[in-house]
Amino acid sequence: MKRWLPIFVACLLAASCAGSTSYEDVLPEIYPDYIGVTVPVGIAPLNFNLPEEYDRVLVRVTGSKGGELKVSGRWAAFPIKKWHRLTAQNAGGFLSFTVLGRKDGQWTQWRDFILYVSEAPLEDYGIVYRKIAPGYTTYSRIGLYQRDLHSFREEPIIESTLTPGQCVGCHTANATDPSQYMFHLRGKHGATLIQQDGEREWVTTRTDQTIGNVAYTYWHPGGRWFAGSINPVRQCFWTGDQRTIEVFDLASDLVVMDMNDHSLVVDPRFTTKDYLETSPAFTPDGKWLYFCKAKAFNVPQMVDSIRYDLVRSSFDEETGALGDIETIIPASKKGKSVSFPRPSYDGRWLMYNLADFSVFPIDHKEADLWLMDLETGETRPIDEVNSDFSESFHNWNSTSRWFLFCSRRDDGLYVQVYLSSIDADGHCTKPFVLPQENPRKYYHSTLYSFNVPDFTKRKISFDTRGVYGEVFSDERVQATVKE
């Protein structure tokens, strides 16, 4: 660090000697907006850019508990190891950023800004997500990726180039543990890949008594069961200039699968045509299954009448049977619709989406994240993280002190992943977008959205070659219906 000091001082001196450094008592306009965010120790460096007209940036970062870091360049790019050391040194404190930018040979210094370093660790390896063009019915490239949260390293798990014509998606690990996970492959060779302790099996979850393959799934913490909703998904399109796409289910049912014998528990209460059930999620004690339920309407004509309530049923982990349905949030009565309930893994909170209608909040600008205190039943919008654009697809990290979610706040279309922390009282911190090496370049030039992100405790090991052979072999385990 010391060797950078003379360079930094020399740069400052050169700038000041030129008599051209001006000071503006406003915060710098950095991209992404990392001002006032809270980060975990060891997160990838929060590199940032100044507006494009600035060709040079000088940054000095000072830790409240010590340490210093200086960088200069076309954008602020911090060396990973030094950044990690600085955040570790300042856990529970903050980092102060002094930023200077050069435009047309003139240097400007802005008011310093603060970035908080949380005491809550985020030790999970990283996150898993799908990248897909944010559009309509067709995609040329699609893939599942894992990203190390502590560096910028992103690795493909599987890309559509390997399995042409097949769609991959909805990766689900058991409470962030990659030793038990699944994802779906859709298309001619479609099936659900379930990998448990390195053993893979390809399961066809569609049976003659169910309306399709399971889509949205959630593992029971015990690992024997998973709940899944069956959603024949369709799209329709709006004519106005506020929105374009509406995603809806032609029907949707809820089933529970027993991994011991690949049998589905099909309860007629959850397979009626009159009601739609979707987005199941078990509580961490495995005793309750939360899901969303709505009255069915003719679609697409009456798609804006479909509003989901948050309900739950007790779960018998011996038989897989679901108990009575209890409405937890009667959102439909207030003209709202709940989707994607996600209980925290410590059993303290339940996060969900609330939109005006429908089940796919990502296309709803008004969709926000809400938080329910599972001890008191109180629920509130998480204003600390919500924006004027859609927030959706949230998930907890393994300790439940951090959560991630998708947001379209950057430009209203391309989805990015944001991370935020939550304290014991349920207060959340200002979120920060997933760091990138050169954020503006990355986020502005990508034609892909981040989709269904989730934390992964460890790096996922995946035998790509083996999977390729299995996909096209069409050897599948056929799910049955439990008697």
Place this chain on the structure above:
Amino acid sequence: MWLYPQALSYQEQNQLFLFTWDYLGERLALPGGLADWLSEFLVQFFYLRWAGTLIMALLAVLMQRAVWRVLGKRNYLCSFIPSLLLLIYMGNVEVLLSYPVALLLSVWLCPLFLRAEWHRLWLIPLGWWLCGPVIVVPILLSALRGRKRADLLMLGWTALTFYAEYRLLAPQYPFRDALFGLNYYRLVESLPALQVIIPFVTLLCILVCGLPATFRKPFPAGIVALALLVAGTFIGVRISYDKDTHETLAYDWLIRHERYADVIKRAEKYQPHNPVSACSVNFCLFTQGQLNERLHEFYQCGTEGLILPSIRDNLSDITSEELLWMMGMPNITLQYCFDLQESIQNGRKSGRFMSRIAQCNIVNGWYERAERYLDMLEHSLFYRKWARGQKALIQNVDKVAADPVYAYIRSVRFRDDFITQYEALDLMMALLYSQNNRNFMAAQYYEAWQQLKSMEDAQ
């Protein structure tokens, strides 16, 4: 290409070459990347028909010269065979230019491989990385000419380096695709036989060109050989060039350049019997004010031939998106264009479709989204000027509102926000006209829709 130069436009609109280091890096990340990058650089000039024709002709000539020169400038006629085979093969419009470019680079490398001896140890992996599997031409040539133990070892080394490169650079691709070329053919899950045959025929031609002259007296044997070559090429081209496909591409090219009357003239002589051609001809009839009068003179296939439903390929919906845009349905246009672009099976983007996607975003007032596309187009050659103009335009909302194209679309589009349904397109057109009676396109299409529906019902 001399028969259907419009295929050049099809190639151009299925890629978007960008002058950025990232773009180069993306191409070089895969085996065959240099050939791919070079070919895309060339294909961007297909935007101009004369430039595309010139490039294709130049490639054919360079290939002939390269084959002829490798071993000894003999048996002249034989050196034409690879170029002619490529001409035949490229009748399939999904063949990418990277294939002839890679083959040409490989033939050019032949003299180097023949002299390289042990330097082939690094030339083989390098060649594979830059050109892809057609690098087998110089590898096999040097092995056949050498016929030593070391040459056999080189073949083993080739297999080893290929596998290593595959695991290193293309693990997310099927082995077969990597083996036969990742960037030579646009469609996935298919491998035309000629793609495998042509490199071996090229190798054979190089060898034959190195043999003593076949015909001591060029006449009449040489003339017979020439006649056979011409006849073979002619037959090959006739078989390879699907008339309907190329005619449909011709319509698309003419519509892109607003030569609507020419489409009608072509259709009067010959019209492919497919919904895309019906849609194109009907659209051109509308532009000439003849839609409802002459509808029955041309091939029809029901209301689908008026406006196609969303089809998952990179060609069918082009005319539909064009007319839906003009009619005042920017959101369906956006959907169609997005799907057209995403249907390009080798994952490339399209300058043509991306421009329209940007326009749809601008008309909706989504300027930040539009800027993303415009920034990308700004790095291209032929869309740069337009993109810069649009970027300047969206800096000022009033200017966008005053722009004749955007102002018109905004004035004729739906005033209410509701769900669209293809089945109810006629009602939607009626609504458009009732909202704004300047939208006579909606009225004429509505009328034509009813006519075609009656015909369908009568059948």
